[in-house]
Amino acid sequence: MLSNHKLLNRRLCRAVLLALVLPFTAANADVVIHGTRIVYPSNAREITVKVTNEGTSPALVQAWIDEGDPKITPDESKSPFVITPPITRIEPGKGQSLRVSALPGVNALSKTQETLFWLNVLDIPPKPTKKDADNGSDNFLQLAIRSRLKFFYRPAGLKGDSFSAPKQLQWTAQDSTLTIKNPTPYHVTITSIVQKSRGEVTDKVEVLTDGMMLIPFSEQKINVKNPNIKGMTFTTINDYGGRVQQVAE
Structure with a gap:
């Protein structure tokens, strides 16, 4: 038994x-x-x-x-x-x-x-x-x-902090590709990206709906029709699980 x-x-x-x-x-x-x-x-x-x-x-x-x-x-x-x-x-x-x-x-x-x-x-x-x-x-x-x-x-002693890491992301747009680079030693989780439609003031388009995570010192590319960084916003998740809206720069 x-x-x-x-x-x-x-x-x-x-x-x-x-x-x-x-x-x-x-x-x-x-x-x-x-x-x-x-x-x-x-x-x-x-x-x-x-x-x-x-x-x-x-x-x-x-x-x-x-x-x-x-x-x-x-x-x-x-x-x-x-x-x-x-x-x-x-x-x-x-x-x-x-x-x-x-x-x-x-x-x-x-x-x-x-x-x-x-x-x-x-x-x-x-x-x-x-x-x-x-x-x-x-x-x-x-x-x-x-x-x-x-x-x-x-690890202790990392440069910067996790809460400011999303503000350090680098955004570039070329043709139909949006490139997001994470130059920090922290993981950055993005839940959504929204951009203004070209030529429109109030119309907004969801660029990312499924979410993504940028590992430290990496970059990811997203296929976007007419990417427009000006006025683009994105939402990240902080250490406490809170959602924070940021402005892409």
Whole structure:
């Protein structure tokens, strides 16, 4: 007979694999993460991530950090961070603080720019009870819902700061191409770009609707019909998840 520990690990493995093969959906998870992105300063001993169970049933939660591949399971991840506790049960209406600590591997990360990782929080629903089975079919479909947030490792002493980084973006337009260059050591996430139509004062056109992220010291090009930087605005997301509108210059 399998021990409770082995049964739990087997259940978690099945849930993780299910979450990895299913596409991300708009399903509502009972477990809510406080924040939309995580920043780990290199001089921090550890940071905490607060999660809350807003559902009516206990939740089993597993958390891990990966290097960018959404199909990586917790045991396959090679990120230099550890989360304590990695697996926890959260009662309805209660919260849990996840402690994130850096491993010696962070010493190999860049000291001149941010490094991007991803925080995964897997919400595994409780197993249906006998009472649930008596009220319906014996067949149940349990979906584990995974939330995935950007996790930035930020070295100390970087030039400038993340809040002023969007203002440092460099914009150029040529023919039907809009080029955006990020000369800073920070990641800049742009959710939308709006430009004024040529010859019109009030008419505006959405240039970017799906969002994009500029990694440090990089540039991206967007195909735009008649790009017009004059009067162009864009919206970015800051460290606190707030949306800030900027003027392209």
